[in-house]
Amino acid sequence: MKTVVVMVAGLGEHRVAERVWRAREGSVLVRHDLGRVADGVVRRWVDGRLTVLELAHGCVSCALRHDLLPLLRELAGRTVVLHLDPAIEPEALCVALPPEEVHVEAVISVVDRETWLADATGEVTLAERGFGVGAGDERTVAQVVVGHVEFADALVLAGDPGDIRTLPVLDRLAPGVPRQELSSVDVDALTAAAGAGRLHDAFGPLLRGVPLEPDGRVSVVHFTDRRPFHPQRLHEALDVLLEGVVRTRGRLWVATRPDTALWLESAGGGLRIGDAGPWLAAVEDWSGVDPERRTMASLDWDPRCGDRGQEIVVIAHEAAPDEIAAALRAALLTDEEIEQGDGPLRAQDPFAREEAS
Incomplete structure (x- = not known):
C-alpha cells in the first residue's frame, strides 16, 4: 500500500x-x-x-x-x-x-x-x-x-x-x-490541482503555455537557431543572462560537442551548464527513446543538422530582450567557421577546460 x-x-x-x-x-x-x-x-x-x-x-x-x-x-x-x-x-x-x-x-x-x-x-x-x-x-x-x-x-x-x-x-x-x-x-x-509536480525533460517543450507578450518590464526571449555556438563566444555571452534575468532554461548545441546537447539553466545571478544527453542525430537505435521526443524530432528534422539546434527561453524582469537575443546570436558560428570544422575551435573551448579542472 x-x-x-x-x-x-x-x-x-x-x-x-x-x-x-x-x-x-x-x-x-x-x-x-x-x-x-x-x-x-x-x-x-x-x-x-x-x-x-x-x-x-x-x-x-x-x-x-x-x-x-x-x-x-x-x-x-x-x-x-x-x-x-x-x-x-x-x-x-x-x-x-x-x-x-x-x-x-x-x-x-x-x-x-x-x-x-x-x-x-x-x-x-x-x-x-x-x-x-x-x-x-x-x-x-x-x-x-x-x-x-x-x-x-x-x-x-x-x-x-x-x-x-x-x-x-x-x-x-x-x-x-x-x-x-x-x-x-x-x-x-x-x-x-494535483499533477505530482512538474518533472522537467531536457528535450521536452520549453514554451508550453508561456505567454510571449511583454507585461511592463517583464518579457520572454525565445531564442532558436540551427547553427552551433562558438564555445568561447558563448562562454562570454552568458554574462547577459546574469543581470536583469529571473530564469533561463534551454538546450545548447556547441560546435565542439556535436553529439551531446548541453542544458543551460540560470536563476538570478547563478548559472549552470550540464550534459543533457545525446542528440538523436548521434543515436542509431531510437527504440528506447521517448515516443514524444521521437515525434518532435521527426517533425523538426533538418537534413544537415538533424535535431541539433539552439532553443533557449529567458524570462527577464529588467534586461532588454533585444540585447539578450543579439548577444546570443553573436555567439553563433559564422558561415566561414562552419566550413572550417570544429578542429580550430577545440583550443578555444572553455567548457572543456572547466570540466578538466
Whole structure:
C-alpha cells in the first residue's frame, strides 16, 4: 500500500501545511528542520512530536535517505503532509521517492510577494542566508525559490503585493498553475490541482503555455537557431543572462560537442551548464527513446543538422530582450567557421577546460 504525500514548500513563516493537515482527516504532518544538518543534527516533528536525529554525515540527501524515506515506509497507507525545510527542493525529492511506494498527490509552493522577486534575482547562497546545508552545497536562494514555483501544482500567495513585476513573472514561470491567497486558502481546490509536480525533460517543450507578450518590464526571449555556438563566444555571452534575468532554461548545441546537447539553466545571478544527453542525430537505435521526443524530432528534422539546434527561453524582469537575443546570436558560428570544422575551435573551448579542472 502506497503512502500518499502532499508537499508544501516555501521560504518564511506560513501555516499552509498545517491547514492542509487539519483539512485531511487521518493525515500526518511531518516537518524537518535542517538548520543544523551540517553538524549531523536534524530535528523532525510528526504531528507536533519532536525527535532529534543524529546523522553520521551532515547533508540534505543523508537526511532524506536515512530518515524521511524510512518514515514514509512506516506510514504506508496514510496521507502525509510534508512541510519541507527550505533546503529541500520538491523536484529533487520527487525524483528520490520510489514511485512504487510513494504517490505524490500535490506539490504546493508558498510565495511571499514582498520578498520573492528579490530572492529570485539575487546571488546569495542558502548557506549565506543561514539555511542549513551540508559542506559543498553552493545552491543559491534564487535557485531554490524559482524551483519552488516552477515545480508547483498550485501556488499560495502570501504577504503584501510587493513588486508589481512579481505576478507577471509568475505567469511566465508557472503558466496555468492555479494560485490562491493565503488569507482564503481552499485546501480541496489546492490538492485538486494535483499533477505530482512538474518533472522537467531536457528535450521536452520549453514554451508550453508561456505567454510571449511583454507585461511592463517583464518579457520572454525565445531564442532558436540551427547553427552551433562558438564555445568561447558563448562562454562570454552568458554574462547577459546574469543581470536583469529571473530564469533561463534551454538546450545548447556547441560546435565542439556535436553529439551531446548541453542544458543551460540560470536563476538570478547563478548559472549552470550540464550534459543533457545525446542528440538523436548521434543515436542509431531510437527504440528506447521517448515516443514524444521521437515525434518532435521527426517533425523538426533538418537534413544537415538533424535535431541539433539552439532553443533557449529567458524570462527577464529588467534586461532588454533585444540585447539578450543579439548577444546570443553573436555567439553563433559564422558561415566561414562552419566550413572550417570544429578542429580550430577545440583550443578555444572553455567548457572543456572547466570540466578538466
